[in-house]
Amino acid sequence: DTGVSQNPRHKITKRGQNVTFRCDPISEHNRLYWYRQTLGQGPEFLTYFQNEAQLEKSRLLSDRFSAERPKGSFSTLEIQRTEQGDSAMYLCASSFPFGSYNEQFFGPGTRLTVL
Amino acid sequence: KQEVTQIPAALSVPEGENLVLNCSFTDSAIYNLQWFRQDPGKGLTSLLLIQSSQREQTSGRLNASLDKSSGRSTLYIAASQPGDSATYLCAVYFTGNQFYFGTGTSLTVIP
Numbered sequence: 066d067t068g069v070s071q072n073p074r075h076k077i078t079k080r081g082q083n084v085t086f087r088c089d090p091i092s093e094h095n096r097l098y099w100y101r102q103t104l105g106q107g108p109e110f111l112t113y114f115q116n117e118a119q120l121e122k123s124r125l126l127s128d129r130f131s132a133e134r135p136k137g138s139f140s141t142l143e144i145q146r147t148e149q150g151d152s153a154m155y156l157c158a159s160s161f162p163f164g165s166y167n168e169q170f171f172g173p174g175t176r177l178t179v180l
Numbered sequence: 181k182q183e184v185t186q187i188p189a190a191l192s193v194p195e196g197e198n199l200v201l202n203c204s205f206t207d208s209a210i211y212n213l214q215w216f217r218q219d220p221g222k223g224l225t226s227l228l229l230i231q232s233s234q235r236e237q238t239s240g241r242l243n244a245s246l247d248k249s250s251g252r253s254t255l256y257i258a259a260s261q262p263g264d265s266a267t268y269l270c271a272v273y274f275t276g277n278q279f280y281f282g283t284g285t286s287l288t289v290i291p
Contacts, residue, residue: 069223098279100281105283106283107184107186107269107271107281107282107283107284108224108269108271108281109281110278110279110280110281113277113279120277121277121278156223156224158224166212166229166231167211167212167273168212168214168226168229169214169226169271170226171216171223171224171225171226172223173222173223174222174223176221
């Protein structure tokens with residue numbers, strides 16, 4: 066499978082715990098994006114990387130959220146001290162800015178439930 | 181602040197009907213606009229991408245148009261089928277690395 070993959074697909078955690086999600090982009094894509102989606106809403110942009118550099122962060126990304134892409138390949142999104150309001154679908158996308166004009170391709174998402 | 185709006189929020193049509201979904205955005209300084217389909221509980225599937233310099237793109241029964249000056253895009257679906265039932269989202273890549281999605285149009289095609 067050469068698409069974007071995300072793990073885990075589902076995560077249930079108790080309030081106050083830390084969680085980490087992983088995204089593996091399409092191999093030749095150098096841009097990687099994280100979004101959050103709540104029920105009935107469109108995805109909200111959180112952050113994006115070009116190679117290993119984090120180039121943009123939304124104001125939605127509080128201090129409890131951190132994202133990394135250490136070698137310019139896979140990325141991790143960590144949420145510390147989770148709150149019930151963090152319950153959402155976390156989506157990852159990747160793109161190649163040239164040729165395909167930055168068309169984004171999405172993974173299946175990680176659904177987080179904070180109890 | 182840039183905004184992306186989709187109207188209607190929900191649409192129900194009989195099978196075989198042609199339909200149009202609308203997307204409007206507040207700033208004409210865009211890099212591209214992308215239409216997606218999302219099935220319940222799933223990720224997003226890219227349908228069409230229109231660059232800022234283009235007026236329209238076509239893929240099979242789908243045609244997307246872009247009018248930057250008026251801040252509008254439409255997605256036209258011809259001869260709708262029950263398998264087209266899903267939520268359709270438009271996403272705008274504004275210059276300045278700002279990415280915004282609309283809230284989507286939930287489409288139901290009735291057999």
